[in-house]
Amino acid sequence: MNEQNIKDSEKSILQLKQALRKNLEAVDQEIISRLNKSIPLINDIGTHLINAAGKRLRPLLTLAMAAQFNNYSKNPILLAAAVEFIHTATLLHDDVVDESNLRRGKKTANIIWGNEFSVLAGDFLFAQSFELMVETQSIDALSSLASASCKITQGEFQQMQIANKPETSIENYLEVIGKKTAELFGASCKSGVIISEGNVEQQNAAYDYGFNLGLAFQIVDDLMDFNNLPNKMGKNFGDDFKLGKTTLPVILAWQKSNPKEKKFWVRTLKELNQKPNDFSNAIDIFNKYNIFNECKKKTKEFISVSVKSLEKLPDSEIKNHLIGLANESIERSK
Amino acid sequence: MNEQNIKDSEKSILQLKQALRKNLEAVDQEIISRLNKSIPLINDIGTHLINAAGKRLRPLLTLAMAAQFNNYSKNPILLAAAVEFIHTATLLHDDVVDESNLRRGKKTANIIWGNEFSVLAGDFLFAQSFELMVETQSIDALSSLASASCKITQGEFQQMQIANKPETSIENYLEVIGKKTAELFGASCKSGVIISEGNVEQQNAAYDYGFNLGLAFQIVDDLMDFNNLPNKMGKNFGDDFKLGKTTLPVILAWQKSNPKEKKFWVRTLKELNQKPNDFSNAIDIFNKYNIFNECKKKTKEFISVSVKSLEKLPDSEIKNHLIGLANESIERSK
Numbered sequence: 001m002n003e004q005n006i007k008d009s010e011k012s013i014l015q016l017k018q019a020l021r022k023n024l025e026a027v028d029q030e031i032i033s034r035l036n037k038s039i040p041l042i043n044d045i046g047t048h049l050i051n052a053a054g055k056r057l058r059p060l061l062t063l064a065m066a067a068q069f070n071n072y073s074k075n076p077i078l079l080a081a082a083v084e085f086i087h088t089a090t091l092l093h094d095d096v097v098d099e100s101n102l103r104r105g106k107k108t109a110n111i112i113w114g115n116e117f118s119v120l121a122g123d124f125l126f127a128q129s130f131e132l133m134v135e136t137q138s139i140d141a142l143s144s145l146a147s148a149s150c151k152i153t154q155g156e157f158q159q160m161q162i163a164n165k166p167e168t169s170i171e172n173y174l175e176v177i178g179k180k181t182a183e184l185f186g187a188s189c190k191s192g193v194i195i196s197e198g199n200v201e202q203q204n205a206a207y208d209y210g211f212n213l214g215l216a217f218q219i220v221d222d223l224m225d226f227n228n229l230p231n232k233m234g235k236n237f238g239d240d241f242k243l244g245k246t247t248l249p250v251i252l253a254w255q256k257s258n259p260k261e262k263k264f265w266v267r268t269l270k271e272l273n274q275k276p277n278d279f280s281n282a283i284d285i286f287n288k289y290n291i292f293n294e295c296k297k298k299t300k301e302f303i304s305v306s307v308k309s310l311e312k313l314p315d316s317e318i319k320n321h322l323i324g325l326a327n328e329s330i331e332r333s334k
Numbered sequence: 335m336n337e338q339n340i341k342d343s344e345k346s347i348l349q350l351k352q353a354l355r356k357n358l359e360a361v362d363q364e365i366i367s368r369l370n371k372s373i374p375l376i377n378d379i380g381t382h383l384i385n386a387a388g389k390r391l392r393p394l395l396t397l398a399m400a401a402q403f404n405n406y407s408k409n410p411i412l413l414a415a416a417v418e419f420i421h422t423a424t425l426l427h428d429d430v431v432d433e434s435n436l437r438r439g440k441k442t443a444n445i446i447w448g449n450e451f452s453v454l455a456g457d458f459l460f461a462q463s464f465e466l467m468v469e470t471q472s473i474d475a476l477s478s479l480a481s482a483s484c485k486i487t488q489g490e491f492q493q494m495q496i497a498n499k500p501e502t503s504i505e506n507y508l509e510v511i512g513k514k515t516a517e518l519f520g521a522s523c524k525s526g527v528i529i530s531e532g533n534v535e536q537q538n539a540a541y542d543y544g545f546n547l548g549l550a551f552q553i554v555d556d557l558m559d560f561n562n563l564p565n566k567m568g569k570n571f572g573d574d575f576k577l578g579k580t581t582l583p584v585i586l587a588w589q590k591s592n593p594k595e596k597k598f599w600v601r602t603l604k605e606l607n608q609k610p611n612d613f614s615n616a617i618d619i620f621n622k623y624n625i626f627n628e629c630k631k632k633t634k635e636f637i638s639v640s641v642k643s644l645e646k647l648p649d650s651e652i653k654n655h656l657i658g659l660a661n662e663s664i665e666r667s668k
Contacts, residue, residue, distance in 0.1 A: 038488060039488055039491055039492060039495075041491055041495070042487075042488070042491060090457075093453050093454070093457060096449070096450070096453055097450040097453055097454065115430070115449070116430070116431040116494065117491070117494075119427050119430055119431055119453055120427070120431065120487050120490050120491050120494075121487075121491075122457075123424075123427060123456075123460070123483075123486075123487040123490075124484065124487040124488065124491070126457070126460065126461075127460075127480060127483035127484040127486070127487055128484055130464055130476070130480040130483065131477075131480045131481060131484055133480075134473060134476055134477040134480050137473055139468060139471050139473055139476075142464070142468055142473075142476070143465075143468040146461060146464040146465045146467075146468050147465060149457075149461035149464065150458065150461040150462055150465055152457075152461070153376075153454050153455075153457040153458040153461055154372060154373055154376070154458065156454050156457075157373055157375055157376060157451070157454050157455075157458070158373060160450065160451075160454075161373075161375070
């Protein structure tokens, strides 16, 4: 991917960030001030994570949905900060559960501070997210995000249950990433419309946009574990393979594999008995069956549903950026 | 403690449970049905914990406060279930943080299912508690319990920071147990009044009752680590000492100890270099300085504030049981 491509794949998200610059800065201020009010160690861990966090994509979605209704008030900012806190809390607990040591090129909190502090810091951020939501006085926005939080943990459970099982069905996999990733994307969008007094049809349209975008994002993330790209910013390449995680490329490859190849997957992904060349052998099998393209095709289907659901929302410059952002998400994996 | 004493120390709580029997059963039903709706493994862990849980004291307080306003409706039941979920979630994460292996005589979830599932199950129960609260549509009850949840994690952090430091001040210790334990007692009571449309003065009185009762309960719990009583139901005797936890008896003993005794505390609690006789040596020092009685005196002070704050609430049979319950809490440590 050359520099021009990188720019193209980020054009809309950058435009959206520019359009919502002031509100995004207010979200960061809100986050920092909440962490400052807590005890020093929570502040350290929180600041580490918030700085390590990437695109602020979820809060951006909340702000963008509100902006479509010309709502640039304090409430979407509070919800956006809450959404980022929920996301950050799940990352903290994820890293404890996965025993990770690197995220986006930085040491994970559990490595620096130990599992016990990561568990507690996640709990704090999660509880704090509900305090932020309470301040908006919107029980409906709160309901949407509480429901997503519940589903995230269910999804994490189910993800552990399908680990090392490349024979998992695509439907089962989609259910897992739906709960684990897409629900929060959906609720981030929906809560932005709720707080801006959009009607139920518009709330559901926003949810559908976010949910399908979330599915697409997760599939692209799964793909990126097998692609060492210059814009990956230090994500641990090959981590999912090392852990035997059940992701879409693996499921598709398993379905097409011949008996010899199935034995390879059993040894590497089910028994986790991996040799130095196994990762590149896995990629050879993916290439043989054109797996990457098939994953991209699936991604495009979700993006198409995502973009279509925006039809029910008001036309605006922001909406154009949201369409662009969805279409760009496929470019990330190129 | 003979059988008569045991009965005396539980008379009011049993009367309260009897008076609120139907509603308590409805809370249990609510808990079971929420766990059933989740995925099987969460159900297993949740059921294990809910069964292992002891007195259902916190939900009982929520129901009792509502009952003082003749509110026996669904909403206090939902809040009571939420309170029990928050409490259970903190127990799950506590056991991960403390690396415990036994709670109330049963194996802890982290030992049976592993830390990763305990972290996720705690997250699920916590998220589920907010879904329950949302159903009451009371943003004020939610606010009270969200704030308590935030403080619990701050208290847990601070508890880790004062661990192995018997030189901690009493004020600092009370701040820690205030956040870690008493806040949820306070919010359990307050939310019961909020949902029953009690006025702000009554809400605060209920909070004060619960908060001070919570402080007393925690101090009695700290004492019980040094008393092997027949009604302790399998709590790990001497666990706090083994971990070098900073509890009230330890702080008071440190303050009175001579240089030789201070060396003993440094070796056993700060350096965790413990020999077989150290625990009984510790108890000898407590007895020398009359530490247990001093702890009980402190407990009585909190109980007295607790009972006094009930004056602002309507007179009722339930209120008499609440007064009795508070007074009984000191008996537990005899």
